[in-house]
Amino acid sequence: MPNLPSHHHANQQQLRLILAALQDGVILIEPDQSISWANRSALRMHGVSSIADLGTTVSEYRKRFELRYRNRHRVPEGGYPMERVLTGETFDEVVVDVAPAGQNEAQWTHRIRSLVLNDAGGVPDCLVLILNDETERFDAEERFEATFAANPAPAVILRLSDHRYIKVNRGFLEMTGYDEGQVIGRSALEIDVLEGAARREFAIERLQQGRTIPQMEAVLQLPGGGERRAVVAGQPIEVGNTDCMLFTFVDLERHKLTEDALRQSEDSFAAALRLSPVPTFVLARSDLRVVMANNAFTREIGYPEGHLVGKGAIELGLWGDLVAGQEMERRLERDGRLRGADVSLRTRDGSRLDCVLSAEPVTVGGRACLLVLAQNVAEHRRSEAEVAAAIQAVMQDTAWFSHAVLTKLAQMKRPHAADGQAASGLGDLSARGRDVLALVCRGMPDAAIAHKLGIARNTVRNHVAALYRKTGVSGRAALVIWARERGFTGGPPRKTPMPTKD
Structure with missing residues (x-):
């Protein structure tokens, strides 16, 4: 740095004291390209803690940091804001993405302004870059x-400001048949999304005031001719510091088709x-x-x-x-389903109805519900009881049955063998099989037979299946x-139990 008058250093010192407390980043550059000072905000915006890390000259800064425009193109040599201000150029706003050299992904977004301070003779005395950290704002805009x-x-x-469209999404293009180029830059008069609105004058007044436009039906003119009815609403937003209106739509025709399909499904x-x-x-789930x-x-x-x-x-x-x-209701509320639960229902005349309930979640008319099946098991259980009683009666006394009747019943109940041969006789049964058959003839269930013979219940079932x-x-x-x-009379079984290897 050349020797400068003492008043120059004094002025610089006062300037630095003023700028140090600013939230904006400030970098001071000397006409000889050296970076003489930077406040904490400027250093923080570059992820460094000292000017030495920032670069003591403009050339060093270019080697340590890579700048790109928002379109992802690199800022060429000579185009860095520091280099431009050295030529005496002043600019109100330059937006660049900044990354340490060698890294492809930007870490900060800076909005930069320049200022040239001249001495009394009009010669540039100090060059100033003022930086605003716009990283969060631009990240939010990218997410948006x-x-x-x-x-x-x-x-x-x-x-x-000029009522021209600046953005359009695929949903609008698919609904209307426009291409993006037919929408972007066009005015609200050319593509009138409020045409045919029930409260058009009120909506236009709100648009001019930049206020929320409530939902209302409108008619959209399609590029190939024809119309599309839709519900439109407007919400004021800010895009890149520009006041805008976000219009959203509900396609009534598609909505109607969906409703018709849903109604048909529900009717079915x-x-x-x-x-x-x-x-x-x-039942309603709630x-x-x-x-x-x-x-x-x-x-x-x-x-x-x-009534129900x-x-x-x-x-x-x-x-x-x-x-x-x-x-049962607590289980339904907790689990939302049910499997084969025995329950007794009370009918209108006060009698009881034995049922097995099963429930599964379903949606009916957009409402969470439970589909409940109540299978009446009373008839089934009564039939079982009648069969058991009949068997018990047979076990008690069959003397009044004629041989002919027994033969007919046997023929009705016993399917013919595939080879046409008669079923095996008693001589083909094992000793244990005869014991099990004797107790079956006495009307005893599997559990009682197992206890009586001192064998497992599964063993009894196996013997019955073999019979x-x-x-x-x-x-x-x-x-x-x-x-x-x-x-075979079903007399008492042998008192000496068989070995339990069966």
């Missing part, structure tokens, strides 16, 4: 750009529900109130659907056991008839 472009909802952005669901022979009803019920359920329960809809099971008094019903195979019958009643035909 990416979100705006990717958003499937149709949208355009209008600059308020309702039709299938009502035609189902299994008693079924739908409060477990009945939304709909099919004919099979209303027939079983005795109430018309209109909008009410809960407790309010309707449907639970045969209130405590068990409340527990079915050897005799060619299916079912315990047919097995009893088969044994009676052959004079």
Whole structure:
């Protein structure tokens, strides 16, 4: 640095004291290209702590930091703001991305202004760069750009100063059939998104004031002719320090098609529900109130659907056991589904209906619901009980059965062997098989047989299955008839248990 008058150093010192406290970054450059001073903000904007790290000259700065314009093109040699100010050029705003040399990704975005301080003779005495850190703002704008472009909802952005469109997303282009070049730069008069709006004058007034435009229906003119009805709304936003209006749209035609498809789907669901022979009803997921019920359920329960809809099971008094019903509802609220739960329902006439409930989550009309199947098992259980009683009666006394009747029953119950041969006789049975058959003929269930013979329950099942195979019958009643035909009385089994290797 050349020897300068003392008043020059004094002025520089005063200037530095003033600039040190500024939030903006400030770099002072001497006419000989040396960087004489930088405040803390300027150093922080470069990720360094001293001027030595920044570069003591403009040439060193260029070697340590790479600058790019916002279009990602590198700033060429001679185009760095420091180099431009050395030529005496002043500029109000230059925006550049800054990265340490060798790094491709920018770490900061600077908005730079220049200032040239002359001495009394008009000769440049000090060159000043004023830096603003715009990193967060530009990052936010990039995120907005990416979100705006990717958003499937149709949208355009209008600059308020001249009412020209500056951005358009793919959703708007697909809805209208415009190309991007046909929209960007066009005015609101050329592409009138408020045409045919129910409150057009009010919307235009809001647009001119830069205020929110509430939702309203409008008619968009398409580039190839024709119209498109849509709901449009406007929201004032700022894009790159420019006041704008963001217009968003809902395509009423597509919305109507979606609603029609949804309605058809729901109609199909309702039709299938009502035609189902299994008693079924739908509960709202939020409060477990009945939304709909099919004919099979209303027939079983005795109430018309209109009486059920909008009410809960407790309010309707449907639970045969209130405590068990409340527990069932807690499970539905917690898990949102149910599998084969035994429950008793109370019908309109006060009788009890034994059911097995199963529930699965479904969506009906956009509402979270539960589809509940209530299978009536009373008839099934009654049939089982009647069969068991009949077998028990047979076990007690079969003397009144004629041989002919027993033969007919056996023929009805026993399928013919594939090879046409008759089923095996008693002589083909093992000793343990005869023991099991004797207790079956006495009407004992598997568990009692296992206990009586001192063997496992699975072993009993295996012996019974073997008896079915050897005799060619299916079912315990047919097995009893088969044994009676052959004079097997089902007397008490041997008292000495067999070895347990079976």
